Amino acid sequence: MPSTLLQLCCSAMETLAPKLPSLKVLNPSSSSSSPSCSTARSSSSLRAGLRRPFSLSISASAVREGDPAVGSVSLGHVTRTDFPILHQEVNGSKLVYLDNAATSQKPTAVLKALQNYYEAYNSNVHRGIHFLSSKATDAYELARKKVAAFINASESTEIVFTKNATEAINLVAYSWGLSTLKPEDEVVLTIAEHHSAIVPWQLVAQKTGAVLKFVNLDETESPDIEKLRQMLSRKTKIVVVHHVSNMLASVLPIEEIVLWAHDVGAKVLVDACQSVPHMAVNVQDLDADFLVASSHKMCGPTGMGFLYGKRELLSAMPPFLGGGEMISDVFLDHSTYAEPPSRFEAGTPAIGEAIGLGAAIDYLSGIGMQKIHEYELELAKYLYENLLSVPNIRIYGPVPSGNTNRAALCSFNVENIHPTDIATFLDQQHGVAIRSGHHCAQPLHRYLGVNASARASLYFYNTKEDVDDFVRALNDTVSFFTSFK
Ligand SMILES: Cc1ncc(COP(=O)(O)O)c(C=O)c1O
Numbered sequence: 047m048p049s050t051l052l053q054l055c056c057s058a059m060e061t062l063a064p065k066l067p068s069l070k071v072l073n074p075s076s077s078s079s080s081p082s083c084s085t086a087r088s089s090s091s092l093r094a095g096l097r098r099p100f101s102l103s104i105s106a107s108a109v110r111e112g113d114p115a116v117g118s119v120s121l122g123h124v125t126r127t128d129f130p131i132l133h134q135e136v137n138g139s140k141l142v143y144l145d146n147a148a149t150s151q152k153p154t155a156v157l158k159a160l161q162n163y164y165e166a167y168n169s170n171v172h173r174g175i176h177f178l179s180s181k182a183t184d185a186y187e188l189a190r191k192k193v194a195a196f197i198n199a200s201e202s203t204e205i206v207f208t209k210n211a212t213e214a215i216n217l218v219a220y221s222w223g224l225s226t227l228k229p230e231d232e233v234v235l236t237i238a239e240h241h242s243a244i245v246p247w248q249l250v251a252q253k254t255g256a257v258l259k260f261v262n263l264d265e266t267e268s269p270d271i272e273k274l275r276q277m278l279s280r281k282t283k284i285v286v287v288h289h290v291s292n293m294l295a296s297v298l299p300i301e302e303i304v305l306w307a308h309d310v311g312a313k314v315l316v317d318a319c320q321s322v323p324h325m326a327v328n329v330q331d332l333d334a335d336f337l338v339a340s341s342h343k344m345c346g347p348t349g350m351g352f353l354y355g356k357r358e359l360l361s362a363m364p365p366f367l368g369g370g371e372m373i374s375d376v377f378l379d380h381s382t383y384a385e386p387p388s389r390f391e392a393g394t395p396a397i398g399e400a401i402g403l404g405a406a407i408d409y410l411s412g413i414g415m416q417k418i419h420e421y422e423l424e425l426a427k428y429l430y431e432n433l434l435s436v437p438n439i440r441i442y443g444p445v446p447s448g449n450t451n452r453a454a455l456c457s458f459n460v461e462n463i464h465p466t467d468i469a470t471f472l473d474q475q476h477g478v479a480i481r482s483g484h485h486c487a488q489p490l491h492r493y494l495g496v497n498a499s500a501r502a503s504l505y506f507y508n509t510k511e512d513v514d515d516f517v518r519a520l521n522d523t524v525s526f527f528t529s530f531k
Contacts, residue, residue, distance in 0.1 A: 139477030189404030229255030294443030
């Protein structure tokens with residue numbers, strides 16, 4: 047950005063917020079700024095300068111009548127009453143929470159399940175015969191059954207509780223990968239994988255001599271599935287793919303990929319972090335060998351995720367972590383191990399969080415995943431179409447069409463405005479929470495020629511009115527940053 051414009055920006059900011067320190071406005075393609083996936087670094091000065099006094103208030107009624115976009119009361123209007131956190135003001139504006147791909151909010155039912163566990167039956171699992179321990183064990187194992195039913199696993203022993211999806215992927219990489227991969231074996235991934243699906247395989251490839259092969263995007267800006275098919279050979283031992291991209295909003299045909307992979311004798315690990323919370327996922331229909339997801343993205347607590355693995359695969363895998371709970375017998379010179387899933391759950395697990403995940407699954411199932419999916423498809427289209435009205439915007443990923451559905455999220459850049467400046471201004475001036483950075487997808491951003499983007503991601507408790515508020519705020523943000531030209 048030219049320095050005169052920078053100065054103009056700064057002076058306009060000063061008018062807006064007299065105590066504003068120097069403002070740094072960055073071009074998204076500049077390599078000087080690479081915000082991490084969890085922080086937005088470039089504009090701490092902007093953040094500090096524009097902050098209004100924090101206020102929080104619970105709105106009287108969550109259901110707003112006459113949503114102009116919906117015409118009747120939508121799923122978003124009905125369900126948002128279940129999420130206390132959504133009914134507050136942030137920086138003097140009504141909160142519009144559009145960072146759901148990072149983490150979802152939690153309904154009262156989940157908060158109550160957590161509180162009830164700690165108030166009424168907190169105890170360690172699998173270890174005690176007393177009343178509280180039995181009750182906690184039953185609830186913990188019931189949560190496993192709920193996860194199994196939710197993704198249609200054939201039995202609950204195919205579900206391993208982990209602390210998040212990242213740990214679940216590491217479990218497969220270190221247990222299955224280290225014991226299976228040999229030099230020259232190939233692991234096929236796409237460049238659109240989340241870091242948590244790339245880095246563990248890099249680490250294991252370094253140890254085993256296996257080779258990682260990456261599929262680029264095709265002309266629609268989706269992972270190139272044809273190339274992936276061509277890349278598969280008898281050397282391929284595992285295909286590691288996301289189901290729904292957390293940046294491109296594209297959806298991969300997992301059933302086909304699994305068929306192709308199985309044809310060459312390879313396994314498939316599906317990163318379902320962005321699909322399981324938003325649509326019905328059936329592991330038996332997909333025939334996936336491994337599938338992972340995180341509780342916190344599907345209305346459940348943080349600190350909890352799960353790995354689904356076919357029984358025969360889990361049974362043949364060595365432990366990932368050693369300790370209590372995962373053993374059969376311990377001698378001084380060796381140990382024998384419990385059957386899965388215990389073999390992979392060393393130490394005291396996140397008991398309350400597992401129970402909270404079970405409550406989240408009850409809640410989502412009560413609404414119906416098909417209903418959630420259909421509503422989100424409508425929101426996805428509405429978000430994409432309305433964002434196109436923003437001047438100089440570039441939305442990443444495929445263009446929605448009759449046979450191309452996008453997830454309800456958009457990653458974008460606006461020419462000459464750093465995404466972190468956009469996210470900061472939206473938060474400070476409009477109470478709109480979006481994400482900026484590389485969304486733990488640096489290789490993908492590099493491929494797209496930028497090192498950061500802004501991302502708005504929706505969930506079923508969002509409404510078209512949220513999208514309207516966001517797009518209005520974004521237009522205001524863009525005109526603020528471009529009004530000095
Ligand atoms: C596609 C995808 N995979 C994996 C992850 C990692 O999830 P977690 O940080 O909960 O382990 C995320 C989180 O953003 C994601 O979006």
